Amino acid sequence: MRHIAVIGAGITGVTTAYALRDQGYEVTVFDRHRYAAMETSFANGGQLSASNAEVWNHWTTILKGVKWMFRRDAPLLMNPAPSWHKYSWAAEFVRHIADYRANTIATARLAIKARECLFALAARENIAFDHQTRGILHIYRNRTGFAHAARVNALLAEGGLDRRPVTPDEIRTIEPALAEDYHGGFFTPSDSTGDIHKFTRGLADACERRGVRFVFDAAVGPIRHTATGVEIGWSDGRAKSDRAPPPETLAVDGVVICAGVASRAFAATLGDRVNIYPVKGYSITVHLDDDESRQAAPWVSILDDDAKIVTSRLGADRFRVAGTAEFNGLNRDIRADRIAPLIDWSRRLFPAMSTERVTPWSGLRPMMPNMMPRIGAGRKPGIFYNTGHGHLGWTLAAGTAEIVAAQIRATLPPV
Numbered sequence: 001m002r003h004i005a006v007i008g009a010g011i012t013g014v015t016t017a018y019a020l021r022d023q024g025y026e027v028t029v030f031d032r033h034r035y036a037a038m039e040t041s042f043a044n045g046g047q048l049s050a051s052n053a054e055v056w057n058h059w060t061t062i063l064k065g066v067k068w069m070f071r072r073d074a075p076l077l078m079n080p081a082p083s084w085h086k087y088s089w090a091a092e093f094v095r096h097i098a099d100y101r102a103n104t105i106a107t108a109r110l111a112i113k114a115r116e117c118l119f120a121l122a123a124r125e126n127i128a129f130d131h132q133t134r135g136i137l138h139i140y141r142n143r144t145g146f147a148h149a150a151r152v153n154a155l156l157a158e159g160g161l162d163r164r165p166v167t168p169d170e171i172r173t174i175e176p177a178l179a180e181d182y183h184g185g186f187f188t189p190s191d192s193t194g195d196i197h198k199f200t201r202g203l204a205d206a207c208e209r210r211g212v213r214f215v216f217d218a219a220v221g222p223i224r225h226t227a228t229g230v231e232i233g234w235s236d237g238r239a240k241s242d243r244a245p246p247p248e249t250l251a252v253d254g255v256v257i258c259a260g261v262a263s264r265a266f267a268a269t270l271g272d273r274v275n276i277y278p279v280k281g282y283s284i285t286v287h288l289d290d291d292e293s294r295q296a297a298p299w300v301s302i303l304d305d306d307a308k309i310v311t312s313r314l315g316a317d318r319f320r321v322a323g324t325a326e327f328n329g330l331n332r333d334i335r336a337d338r339i340a341p342l343i344d345w346s347r348r349l350f351p352a353m354s355t356e357r358v359t360p361w362s363g364l365r366p367m368m369p370n371m372m373p374r375i376g377a378g379r380k381p382g383i384f385y386n387t388g389h390g391h392l393g394w395t396l397a398a399g400t401a402e403i404v405a406a407q408i409r410a411t412l413p414p415v
């Protein structure tokens with residue numbers, strides 16, 4: 001039986017490991033943390049959203065970015081300090097404006113397929129992840145935003161998605177908890193939400209039951225080619241350098257890089273260019289401790305396109321609010337001035353919900369300049385990628401895992 005290593009136990013790594021095991025491979029997953037889903041797949045916006053398939057490569061994103069550049073609470077923030085990677089990535093992002101239409105349609109198609117894969121996995125393995133199937137509601141405060149969304153709708157429809165315009169009155173009926181007035185909205189009944197962390201941990205357990213081996217606390221590197229395959233080197237991520245045990249190695253037939261924002265560095269050592277930039281985002285989890293807050297928080301998932309904020313109701317007593325895009329390298333600090341707008345927004349839209357107990361979090365979206373995940377073989381034999389899912393990794397991962405597993409099967413059959 002051929003043996004494949006997967007680097008990374010986030011949502012992309014664990015779905016990939018499951019798909020490979022299902023195809024009959026021996027699979028070993030490595031992660032530098034002690035548990036699965038401890039980095040970007042920890043506390044994201046929770047939306048399984050084909051309706052959010054629009055890629056960001058559009059002139060309006062650039063104009064908004066420039067306008068917001070010096071506002072510390074802006075939804076999009078670029079640290080202007082010089083960095084070759086940041087500015088070359090931005091230049092490539094601009095070049096891909098030409099692909100906006102095709103990539104938005106392709107992402108919608110992939111998202112629809114991927115959610116079918118994810119629902120099937122959850123049902124097959126009986127994974128509880130606070131899944132809410134009440135749809136996603138996009139809200140707009142002015143005519144300009146609504147008109148742009150109508151143009152996006154035509155592309156989503158080409159990708160096969162049914163997202164319909166709704167009036168201010170319909171918005172109030174769909175989600176009565178929403179305060180403030182809106183120009184209009186779009187509603188996607190087939191979209192849903194859930195806890196990415198619970199799902200990934202549940203699927204990792206299922207993988208183990210099916211015979212996948214997990215090596216945690218393992219800082220992987222280097223990955224080398226040998227005459228017969230690939231050699232994975234790793235050291236104990238917890239060890240102090242003066243008392244560290246010698247690095248360990250494992251010989252495998254192939255490897256899939258699913259290392260989130262670290263994938264770019266791995267690719268560089270393997271002769272591939274996977275130009276991922278870490279685009280930081282923040283979330284808050286509002287703990288709905290009293291009855292009034294539980295009543296006042298919405299059940300339908302909201303996407304506020306002007307504020308670039310998304311929400312998910314994670315069971316009766318948790319409400320997740322996420323957003324902002326910050327270009328500041330691998331910095332993971334949780335900044336108070338970036339968390340405050342999420343709390344203010346929640347107070348304005350859901351005034352009777354208490355924000356007394358709120359857990360803040362930050363994560364790094366592994367973002368390609370064309371906003372499309374990198375799926376498939378590298379230059380050298382036995383090297384594969386399933387990474388770079390950006391702002392839609394939770395939505396897309398179960399689908400891209402199937403794609404990469406099928407490609408591996410075509411070049412390196414399991415037996």
Ligand SMILES: Cc1cc2nc3c(=O)[nH]c(=O)nc-3n(C[C@H](O)[C@H](O)[C@H](O)COP(=O)(O)OP(=O)(O)OC[C@H]3O[C@@H](n4cnc5c(N)ncnc54)[C@H](O)[C@@H]3O)c2cc1C
Nearest residue numbers: 008010012032040041045046047220260281392393394395
């Ligand atoms: C604020 C925010 C909100 C979001 N909201 C949504 C949403 O609503 N819907 C949606 O679809 N997506 C959303 N996303 C995007 C989604 O969360 C990500 O695309 C997804 O979690 C990325 O998963 P991953 O497996 O690629 O990366 P990760 O989850 O980061 O996993 C990579 C793993 O690789 C491991 N690793 C890296 N280097 C090494 C090494 N050297 N050795 C060993 N292990 C290593 C890491 O420890 C990590 O566990 C959001 C992201 C953010 C930040």
